[in-house]
Amino acid sequence: MITDTGKVDGAAFEELRSLAHRAVDAGRLEEAQSFIEQALAWAREHGTQQQVDHASCNRAALAIQLGRGEGELAALREILLRSGDPATNRLAAYHLSLHYEVVKNFKKSLFYARIARDRANVLGVPEWLASSHNQLGNALLGESLIDEASREYEQALELMPGERSVVRALVLNNLGYCRVLQRRSHEGYALLYEALSDLRKFRALRYQVLPHLDLCFAHLETGRYRLANRQGMLALRLAEETGQIDSIKNALYLLGEAANLSGDTETAREHFTRLHREFFPDQTYLPGFLLAVDVRKLVNLHA
Amino acid sequence: MSTASKVRQIQLVGQKIRQLRKEHKLTQVELSHRLGIQQSDLSRMEQGEYRVSLDTLFRILAEFKVGIGEFFEDVAKESITPRDVQLVQKFKDLPDHAQREVEDFIAFKQAQGRRESPDTDD
Numbered sequence: 001m002i003t004d005t006g007k008v009d010g011a012a013f014e015e016l017r018s019l020a021h022r023a024v025d026a027g028r029l030e031e032a033q034s035f036i037e038q039a040l041a042w043a044r045e046h047g048t049q050q051q052v053d054h055a056s057c058n059r060a061a062l063a064i065q066l067g068r069g070e071g072e073l074a075a076l077r078e079i080l081l082r083s084g085d086p087a088t089n090r091l092a093a094y095h096l097s098l099h100y101e102v103v104k105n106f107k108k109s110l111f112y113a114r115i116a117r118d119r120a121n122v123l124g125v126p127e128w129l130a131s132s133h134n135q136l137g138n139a140l141l142g143e144s145l146i147d148e149a150s151r152e153y154e155q156a157l158e159l160m161p162g163e164r165s166v167v168r169a170l171v172l173n174n175l176g177y178c179r180v181l182q183r184r185s186h187e188g189y190a191l192l193y194e195a196l197s198d199l200r201k202f203r204a205l206r207y208q209v210l211p212h213l214d215l216c217f218a219h220l221e222t223g224r225y226r227l228a229n230r231q232g233m234l235a236l237r238l239a240e241e242t243g244q245i246d247s248i249k250n251a252l253y254l255l256g257e258a259a260n261l262s263g264d265t266e267t268a269r270e271h272f273t274r275l276h277r278e279f280f281p282d283q284t285y286l287p288g289f290l291l292a293v294d295v296r297k298l299v300n301l302h303a
Numbered sequence: 304m305s306t307a308s309k310v311r312q313i314q315l316v317g318q319k320i321r322q323l324r325k326e327h328k329l330t331q332v333e334l335s336h337r338l339g340i341q342q343s344d345l346s347r348m349e350q351g352e353y354r355v356s357l358d359t360l361f362r363i364l365a366e367f368k369v370g371i372g373e374f375f376e377d378v379a380k381e382s383i384t385p386r387d388v389q390l391v392q393k394f395k396d397l398p399d400h401a402q403r404e405v406e407d408f409i410a411f412k413q414a415q416g417r418r419e420s421p422d423t424d425d
Contacts, residue, residue: 104358107341143344144352144353144354246358249357250357263389280361282365283361283364283365286361289364295316297354298316299355299357300354300355303356
């Protein structure tokens with residue numbers, strides 16, 4: 001990229017990565033990908049090996065979010081093994097962990113999250129350490145290790161006091177969900193509503209689905225079915241808008257559960273039937289089963 | 304549903320998975336392989352300590368090709384669903400004579416059901 005001074009420099013590289021970062025926060029992943037491809041092309045032509053590696057990790061991160069992470073694994077592992085730079089190592093390990101979280105292999109996710117955290121510890125950059133603790137928390141939560149996950153999220157938040165950002169909002173959301181599972185609902189509500197408020201402030205549309213889903217679940221757990229329905233509907237609409245399949249499934253399940261618990265069997269059947277028809281067409285028993293058995297204690301919305 | 308009954312329910316689901324696995328003569332390793340999960344996760348699930356995604360939950364249900372009613376018969380027996388609560392509430396709201404009529408009708412339907420399903424061993 002040519003800067004306004006007409007020179008090709010490292011600032012342009014960082015600017016492209018920053019633009020990509022903002023596009024990701026806003027949920028515009030294809031646009032972000034375009035910025036990262038430009039940054040990578042620049043790095044290959046003018047940059048250092050470290051810049052090439054960082055841009056490659058960024059590209060992998062986007063591919064992971066777009067559900068195409070498998071193709072980036074070899075590159076990430078190669079960077080992790082080759083690079084002697086802890087910052088690059090951390091980035092590669094972090095994104096490997098993220099990939100395995102997305103494909104729900106939480107043990108592998110945990111393995112790489114620990115490497116990322118160890119590298120971040122060496123580097124001592126609070127922001128990187130915080131995101132590593134959050135990633136470790138996600139892997140632990142996927143493994144149903146709720147208390148351990150909570151501690152990682154708490155550590156992440158301690159490293160970002162007062163700061164308001166999309167990343168912090170996501171950590172607040174994760175800890176909020178844990179608090180609801182730990183039956184500390186008041187704390188859970190406070191954390192989830194703060195997360196939602198911050199994500200709205202930053203217009204991070206894609207990520208707002210998460211607190212809406214978790215709030216729906218929290219309201220279900222505390223018997224506020226009307227509010228659960230409201231949060232569930234918001235989650236469903238946003239998940240459909242942003243094409244997040246797992247969130248659509250979770251929203252339909254939670255909406256069905258909310259209707260069922262409030263005694264509206266017909267509406268519950270409609271949601272469960274849609275869940276069966278669109279996502280589990282072979283499992284014809286699903287609507288009847290979900291109407292009869294409350295599976296809230298079996299389901300992990302973050303797994 | 305009370306917290307205690309919910310906890311009981313998740314334990315029962317775990318026990319039911321273990322029972323069906325054994326009836327199908329599958330080891331934890333074999334079943335976990337079929338489900339695409341780790342053996343240690345299946346073990347925790349059988350002990351009622353592991354929450355899973357909807358995908359995994361429904362994969363488990365699909366794995367045992369028995370009627371879902373049979374699968375969760377024990378769970379359903381121990382569970383009071385919202386519909387059950389609603390029915391009881393409606394029943395209690397009826398006057399005494401109407402409640403007796405409902406009881407008579409239930410007795411009639413039960414007798415009818417027994418007549419329609421004779422013991423096949425005879």
